[in-house]
Amino acid sequence: MAEPGTSFGPRLKSALADSLLAGIIAFALFSLVLGLRTEDNVTGLTLQPRPVLLGVAVGIVFFGRLLLNLFVWQAEHPLTTPFARLFTRDVFDKRDVTVLGGTSLVAILGFIIAAILDAPAYQLIAVAVLAFIGLGLLRRAIVQMFPDLPYARIFVAIAILFALFFPLTSYALEKAFNLGLPLRYWFDLSILVLTYVMLGWGLNIVVGLAGLLDLGYVAFYAVGAYTFALLATHFGLGFWVCLPIAGAAAALWGIILGFPVLRLRGDYLAIVTLAFGEIVRIVLLNWTEVTNGPNGISNIPKPTFFGLPFAAVGDNTFSAFFGLKYDPLQGIIFLYYVILVLAVLTNVVTLRMRRLPIGRAWEAMREDEIACRSLGINTTVSKLTAFATGALFGGLAGGFFATRQGFISPESFTFIESAIILAIVVLGGMGSQLGVAIAAVVMVGGFEALRHTEGLQSFFGEGFDPALYRMLLFGIALVGIMVWRPRGIVSARSPSIALGEAKAIPTDLVNEGRA
Amino acid sequence: MRPWQNDPVLTVEHLTMRFGGLLAIDDVSFDVGRQDITALIGPNGAGKTTVFNCVTGFYKPTEGTMELRQPDGQQFRLERLDDHAITASARVARTFQNIRLFPGMTVLENLLVAQHNRLTRASGFTIGAILGLGHFARAERQAVEHARHWLERIGLVSRADEAAGDLPYGDQRRLEIVRAMCTRPLLLCLDEPAAGLNARESKGLNELLYSIREQEKIAIFLIEHDMSVVMAISDHIIVLDYGKKIADGTPEEIRNDPRVIAAYLGVPDEELAEVAAEVGP
Numbered sequence: 001m002a003e004p005g006t007s008f009g010p011r012l013k014s015a016l017a018d019s020l021l022a023g024i025i026a027f028a029l030f031s032l033v034l035g036l037r038t039e040d041n042v043t044g045l046t047l048q049p050r051p052v053l054l055g056v057a058v059g060i061v062f063f064g065r066l067l068l069n070l071f072v073w074q075a076e077h078p079l080t081t082p083f084a085r086l087f088t089r090d091v092f093d094k095r096d097v098t099v100l101g102g103t104s105l106v107a108i109l110g111f112i113i114a115a116i117l118d119a120p121a122y123q124l125i126a127v128a129v130l131a132f133i134g135l136g137l138l139r140r141a142i143v144q145m146f147p148d149l150p151y152a153r154i155f156v157a158i159a160i161l162f163a164l165f166f167p168l169t170s171y172a173l174e175k176a177f178n179l180g181l182p183l184r185y186w187f188d189l190s191i192l193v194l195t196y197v198m199l200g201w202g203l204n205i206v207v208g209l210a211g212l213l214d215l216g217y218v219a220f221y222a223v224g225a226y227t228f229a230l231l232a233t234h235f236g237l238g239f240w241v242c243l244p245i246a247g248a249a250a251a252l253w254g255i256i257l258g259f260p261v262l263r264l265r266g267d268y269l270a271i272v273t274l275a276f277g278e279i280v281r282i283v284l285l286n287w288t289e290v291t292n293g294p295n296g297i298s299n300i301p302k303p304t305f306f307g308l309p310f311a312a313v314g315d316n317t318f319s320a321f322f323g324l325k326y327d328p329l330q331g332i333i334f335l336y337y338v339i340l341v342l343a344v345l346t347n348v349v350t351l352r353m354r355r356l357p358i359g360r361a362w363e364a365m366r367e368d369e370i371a372c373r374s375l376g377i378n379t380t381v382s383k384l385t386a387f388a389t390g391a392l393f394g395g396l397a398g399g400f401f402a403t404r405q406g407f408i409s410p411e412s413f414t415f416i417e418s419a420i421i422l423a424i425v426v427l428g429g430m431g432s433q434l435g436v437a438i439a440a441v442v443m444v445g446g447f448e449a450l451r452h453t454e455g456l457q458s459f460f461g462e463g464f465d466p467a468l469y470r471m472l473l474f475g476i477a478l479v480g481i482m483v484w485r486p487r488g489i490v491s492a493r494s495p496s497i498a499l500g501e502a503k504a505i506p507t508d509l510v511n512e513g514r515a
Numbered sequence: 516m517r518p519w520q521n522d523p524v525l526t527v528e529h530l531t532m533r534f535g536g537l538l539a540i541d542d543v544s545f546d547v548g549r550q551d552i553t554a555l556i557g558p559n560g561a562g563k564t565t566v567f568n569c570v571t572g573f574y575k576p577t578e579g580t581m582e583l584r585q586p587d588g589q590q591f592r593l594e595r596l597d598d599h600a601i602t603a604s605a606r607v608a609r610t611f612q613n614i615r616l617f618p619g620m621t622v623l624e625n626l627l628v629a630q631h632n633r634l635t636r637a638s639g640f641t642i643g644a645i646l647g648l649g650h651f652a653r654a655e656r657q658a659v660e661h662a663r664h665w666l667e668r669i670g671l672v673s674r675a676d677e678a679a680g681d682l683p684y685g686d687q688r689r690l691e692i693v694r695a696m697c698t699r700p701l702l703l704c705l706d707e708p709a710a711g712l713n714a715r716e717s718k719g720l721n722e723l724l725y726s727i728r729e730q731e732k733i734a735i736f737l738i739e740h741d742m743s744v745v746m747a748i749s750d751h752i753i754v755l756d757y758g759k760k761i762a763d764g765t766p767e768e769i770r771n772d773p774r775v776i777a778a779y780l781g782v783p784d785e786e787l788a789e790v791a792a793e794v795g796p
Binding site: 358 | 609611620630638678
């Protein structure tokens with residue numbers, strides 16, 4: 001491939017050669033996948049050639065690669081730099097202005113033409129392009145006006161305030177003005193997101209701090225949920241009694257899992273924890289006498305407000321006691337605050353532990369286990385505490401899950417749950433509490449939001465169901481983050497203690513604890 | 516009796532280490548004096564690091580005993596202890612041939628991790644400190660002061676908040692020694708501390724080792740290839756070759772020992788029988 005900066009002639013030649021090669025590879029791959037279609041008819045299977053489709057696909061690959069070669073990869077000034085510069089503090093040069101202005105102009109024209117031709121899909125694309133450029137400019141404007149604001153802190157403060165006041169405020173507004181907001185759905189979704197925030201923070205202790213790759217975290221979630229459900233349904237114990245027991249039971253299982261895997265690291269540890277997760281699920285599925293097998297456990301009681309149930313009828317209910325009109329939303333708002341408190345507890349304990357010897361020992365273990373042992377640190381104890389602490393929070397979240405759902409079955413504790421929680425931790429940036437929280441909101445909330453984009457149908461036509469594409473979008477987002485931010489959203493490590501001013505440590509020095 | 520046999524901090528007797536069919540250490544016995552700098556030397560593959568790994572618990576020896584005596588008379592049988600317990604209770608610290616700092620943690624954090632056991636006790640085994648009980652804050656301030664004291668001695672205070680992996684090589688070597696010192700050892704085992712250092716850094720290292728011995732009154736046990744370092748700073752040298760101890764004495768004695776010269780330089784074929792007769796089988 002030609003070096004950037006060479007003149008156009010040789011550049012065109014090498015770009016053409018490269019694109020031709022890509023086109024040949026695309027032809028080889030697509031000729032069978034797209035170019036032939038099997039049809040089942042009376043004479044048996046016949047092959048139906050589809051030359052046009054094949055031609056279009058190969059053409060897209062060839063011309064796409066040619067354009068990328070000419071204007072991005074081998075170009076002296078790649079076309080993508082102005083867009084990247086949107087999100088920096090660098091000063092724009094003339095060329096950046098031309099490219100961004102030109103793009104905006106094309107997008108506006110495209111929008112108008114698409115509106116005339118009644119092609120809403122292209123309108124949407126134009127709007128997305130304009131929104132991207134607009135957001136970048138807005139961000140630049142704010143950063144240039146207030147260059148020294150602690151943006152991360154402001155963001156965290158806003159997020160905390162929002163989490164604290166969102167349900168009460170929206171509930172009050174709804175009651176006052178009868179807006180017809182889908183509050184029930186919002187609250188359920190926020191509770192779900194917070195559950196995953198808590199699970200992500202819990203797993204972050206094991207994976208992010210101690211560097212032990214755990215693919216079976218859902219097992220502790222399941223242990224917590226089943227412990228809670230069995231205690232509550234068989235022994236009639238209340239929420240506040242069952243919840244700590246559920247956490248303790250999960251912590252115990254964390255230690256039980258910890259013992260056999262003490263000697264394992266990296267991939268081998270991941271395989272055993274994966275198996276552990278599956279064993280727990282299969283035991284729950286088959287131990288019918290206790291767990292009721294695939295039918296699960298139902299009628300798990302809801303939490304009470306210090307002994308006052310949230311119920312429509314009865315003398316001593318929450319609404320009767322406070323003289324309020326009964327509303328099922330009251331119970332849900334209470335659940336929201338319970339999971340908020342649990343999640344905050346997880347965060348506070350983790351942040352505190354990071355500054356204690358045990359937390360430093362975890363991080364040191366992630367960096368170099370042998371050096372740890374040479375300094376007199378009992379790595380057995382440290383690993384077991386990491387597993388137990390992570391499992392404790394998983395168990396608490398599980399107990400909460402059981403009481404919120406009112407019904408649990410082994411269906412809820414499949415491997416995909418572990419994978420989602422691990423993805424939250426990895427995407428967020430291993431070891432970063434803020435990153436994990438953002439990742440949980442994006443992964444769970446964003447994933448869910450894609451279900452409710454009926455508005456897009458007006459653009460793409462009635463036949464378009466965006467919910468069908470959410471897995472695809474999700475995958476694209478994951479690949480994108482891993483390409484641009486391979487160490488997660490928040491990828492710098494902040495020191496646990498400093499002699500002078502604490503400086504963030506770039507992650508290329510920080511061990512991921514896999515090797 | 517040699518000076519180091521009078522109240523030795525470490526007595527190794529009949530140490531043997533077998534890896535399958537390979538006899539890495541063959542019946543080695545020696546003493547390490549309480550405030551001596553003792554060097555363990557020998558050609559490549561002589562079993563020096565294996566001896567270290569046995570003493571610090573990373574290997575369990577096949578045979579033999581290793582006895583560590585603390586000044587208060589307490590005795591520890593190192594072959595029976597786990598590696599972390601050897602550092603924590605018997606108070607033996609070590610460094611590694613290839614530096615093993617925690618590169619993603621700051622210099623200060625590295626030194627605090629080394630004071631883990633002391634701090635863990637002060638934190639009420641974590642639970643107390645989470646609940647805000649106990650005197651953890653004071654203990655942590657003391658630990659930071661202790662770390663600062665050692666950083667001053669190696670001139671790294673100004674870089675205390677930088678990632679350890681960002682330091683230059685020579686500083687990393689010295690930081691690793693200082694980190695081992697933060698465990699407050701009685702016996703400091705250094706595996707090739709001068710490897711990769713230039714002449715100036717190597718001189719600074721010698722001064723650090725002297726000052727540790729003089730001020731902390733501890734024993735230093737080191738493996739080193741650089742003969743100028745070994746001869747200059749050691750009080751007592753032990754020479755291994757093919758897993759056997761071939762000499763044990765003061766630098767002067769070692770310098771003139773024919774077996775050591777033979778092991779390092781080799782001997783011409785015609786003299787082989789002669790040397791063999793002299794050295795024994």
